[in-house]
Amino acid sequence: AAGVIQSPRHLIKEKRETATLKCYPIPRHDTVYWYQQGPGQDPQFLISFYEKMQSDKGSIPDRFSAQQFSDYHSELNMSSLELGDSALYFCASSATDRGISGNTIYFGEGSWLTVV
Amino acid sequence: GQQVMQIPQYQHVQEGEDFTTYCNSSTTLSNIQWYKQRPGGHPVFLIQLVKSGEVKKQKRLTFQFGEAKKNSSLHITATQTTDVGTYFCAGPPLYGQNFVFGPGTRLSVLP
Numbered sequence: 001a002a003g004v005i006q007s008p009r010h011l012i013k014e015k016r017e018t019a020t021l022k023c024y025p026i027p028r029h030d031t032v033y034w035y036q037q038g039p040g041q042d043p044q045f046l047i048s049f050y051e052k053m054q055s056d057k058g059s060i061p062d063r064f065s066a067q068q069f070s071d072y073h074s075e076l077n078m079s080s081l082e083l084g085d086s087a088l089y090f091c092a093s094s095a096t097d098r099g100i101s102g103n104t105i106y107f108g109e110g111s112w113l114t115v116v
Numbered sequence: 117g118q119q120v121m122q123i124p125q126y127q128h129v130q131e132g133e134d135f136t137t138y139c140n141s142s143t144t145l146s147n148i149q150w151y152k153q154r155p156g157g158h159p160v161f162l163i164q165l166v167k168s169g170e171v172k173k174q175k176r177l178t179f180q181f182g183e184a185k186k187n188s189s190l191h192i193t194a195t196q197t198t199d200v201g202t203y204f205c206a207g208p209p210l211y212g213q214n215f216v217f218g219p220g221t222r223l224s225v226l227p
Contacts, residue, residue: 033215042204042219043159090158104149105206105215107158 002026004108006091012114013081021076021111025093031055032074033105034066035090043090049074050096081115088112122205122218130226135192137221139205148181148188148207153220159204195225 005024013019025032031050035043036059045058049068060066063081068074078085089112092105119142129135139148147166151159163172165181165188172179178191188205202220209216 035217042217045215045217104161104164106161107151109158 004091004093004106006089006108006111008111009109010112010114012116014116015081015083017081017115018077018079019081019113020078021089021091021113023074023076023091023093023108025072025074025091026095026106029093029095029106030072031094031096032068032072033092033094034060034074034076035092035107037088037090037110039087046076078113081113083115086113086115120205120207120216120218122203122221124221125219126222126224128224128226129195131197132194135195135199135223137190137203137205137223139188139190139218141186141207141209141216143209144185145207145209146185148185148205149215150179150188150190151204151206151217152201153204154201157201162203192223195223197225197227199223200225 004026007022011019033048034046036046037043046060047066048056052068064078066076088110090107090110092107094105121140123138147164149164150162152162153159163179165179168185169183170181176193180189190203192199202222204217204220206215206217
């Protein structure tokens, strides 16, 4: 079965540079989530999109922006990178369930960003 | 805002021993989901509980959702080395879409 695809898997950038992460959700999933996971920490919610519109916003720095495109893939843009931005960035997707059961989130394998 | 806590933070067990992790949310959840993350891996969906008081089993794993839909537990019977990893609970609030993860319980199993 198709899973959430993230690229690149690994990225090394210098401070103050810009990085872009891409996410391709599972086909027919209409919601995309971005999470940041620092070493030894739990995933922290950054932002989500539903049907190409921002649906929720978490602890995403102002230096970061994201969008979801017409083909439902999403990109996370990170500018003025800082050492503290080094983390594993997960993209996840889900299909909206209009019943009471809610959504199940499926994660991609993550993109490792190292800022040096 | 919504907060999710998990205890314990770490658990070391001998292979064959049982293990339980508890998840508590500050707000009522519409559902609770459990994920397992192996070292260096990504969170993998294990199960979703929706109904108040619901109990589900997956082989040696038993998941329970509290009556008030604010807490949950995961119990592993007779742990194996393959159970090693971090177990996260996560769930959206009753009104909202944002999933909030608990801090996770890191399980290590000694052979």
